[in-house]
Amino acid sequence: MTQTSLSPRAWAELLLLGLLWGGSFLAIRTALDEIGPLTAVLARTGIAALILLGVLLWQRGPLPRGWSLWLRLLGMGLLNNVIPFTLMAWGQLHIPSGLTAILNATTAIFGVILAALVFADERLTRRKGLGVTLGFFGVTLAIGPGALRSFDLTSLAQLAVLAGTVSYACAGAWGRAMLTGLPPVSAAFGMLAAATAVMLPLTLLSEGLPSLPAQPATWAAILYYAGFATALAYLLYYRVLAMAGSGNLLLVTLIIPPIAIALGSLVREETLPPQAYAGFALLVLGLVILDGRLLRRRGTLNRV
Template identity: 45%
Template sequence: MMQPIRFRMGASEWSILILLSILWGGSFFFLEVALGELPPLTLVLCRVGLSALLMVAFMVITRRTMSKHRGLWPALFLLAALNNAIPFSLFAYAQTHIASGLASILNATTPLWGVIVAHFLTADEKATPAKLAGVSIGIVGVAIMIGGDLWTRLDGDLTAQLACLVATFSYALAGVYGRRFRTWGVGPLEVATGQLIAATVLILPLALLIETPWHLPFPGTQTLLALAGLALLSTTVAYFLYFSLIQRAGATNALLVTLLIPVTAILLGTLVLGEVLRPRHWAGMALIAAGLAAIDGRLFDRFRRRPVGPAQTG
């Protein structure tokens, strides 16, 4: 019997969300490194192609097979377009014009689109004042973490920034669309594998026709390592976790990961590179935590459910 979606996440769902934020936070760094030698579509092709090979190899080794559900592959191709081909290409293009930090900030608008899309396209993930308030608070927190130079950065390449926003809207559509595989009995591993195969098929002709990658020099060690991290960690492992989270906690909750990505990026910079956290970073993280708490709802329920003392009688 299929377990119901837990829209109020527990410890295991929050753990997956945090791990996802670390894996996808690293993707912006890997992209920045790899784009030094590879054009956008070729980079995306390498990312999804390598990830598809890894997923297929795992399926073969573990003797798993794809579901025979009618209509599965057309649905996977649409999911691949919304979740891989379109957003990956747009973000790769954008990062040839704007910094990876700004791209990750714009990526944090995804849960706002997710709340809106889920409200109109689902019956059980309607927008609530708490959700809207929580996402808005979280986005303000992201902006505060970046500081006063955010507005200067937003005066940069407008086309690249719009590309990021279109990509986040596509992610939101994909998050809601991806829910259907659960009702078909298709597991997260099958969805991730099929999606990456389909994405490779979609991107391959575009990369070959537009960028003729066979004319490019062979990439250096740094680029190859970035591709490995991008394919193995930020795509293969991340998508298995992502579709697991959608099936367990719903699309709106899964898309909250994009609010955490700038937080993990700054924390990793502090722990790994010795960067110093400034007061605005702590303030921004506090607002993001408040936003997530508002969306989760349990903290506020405790205040609403406080027992009321006996009525006074005169």
């Protein structure tokens, strides 16, 4: 597949997207100091859905209509929002936000595997197989090989985050199979609105009626991860996708963890063991091999 080149504008928006998503891990962890994980997710999906509804009305874009479409959007909302947001928010109660971001980068690894299983045109080549294998070695190293031997709450939190990345990967396949042709902003709004409809009763049953946060930092965190790292980020995501293609968009996966690690260290004094950084380095190598451009460039140079 030919890669679209990255223009300076596409680079700038890609970096901005990485900054927004990288900062979301700190914002979510800050909000969790005062509110529960389900309440945090409800605020994220609800506020973002309202913002995107406003964008749709301003642009006079089409609103999703019909039970069939809403059921497909519900599936997307479950796989792309309800399940991963909830698992990762709960996981962040027990592991550093930087480690959560590193594990989140495995979404691309699981996405390649799932696509190979579901779509005929996404077969698992030797190059992709090597990238996936290195990625899994990186994850194992980041978690720590002894984590499962002494299984505890931290181990469970790490597995919860990984389960969230599997859900993200399933969402990618679901979106390709079920939502092709739907305008991006309409799809994002419908997905988040459906997710909010699921999160509301779950939150009320599990955590009770949400109370208004007392701390300004909590309000700032919620507004950031809902307004900027979700609503605005989805708009940026589709802009970069249109300008640079899905292959270049994969680069955002490499931008997010360093930002999350740096913010967690500076603001919350989080520390990660050396094995986490080594695991991330292996994961980056796996993602670079999956992307394939460096290998193609090297092959081109060797033929000159």
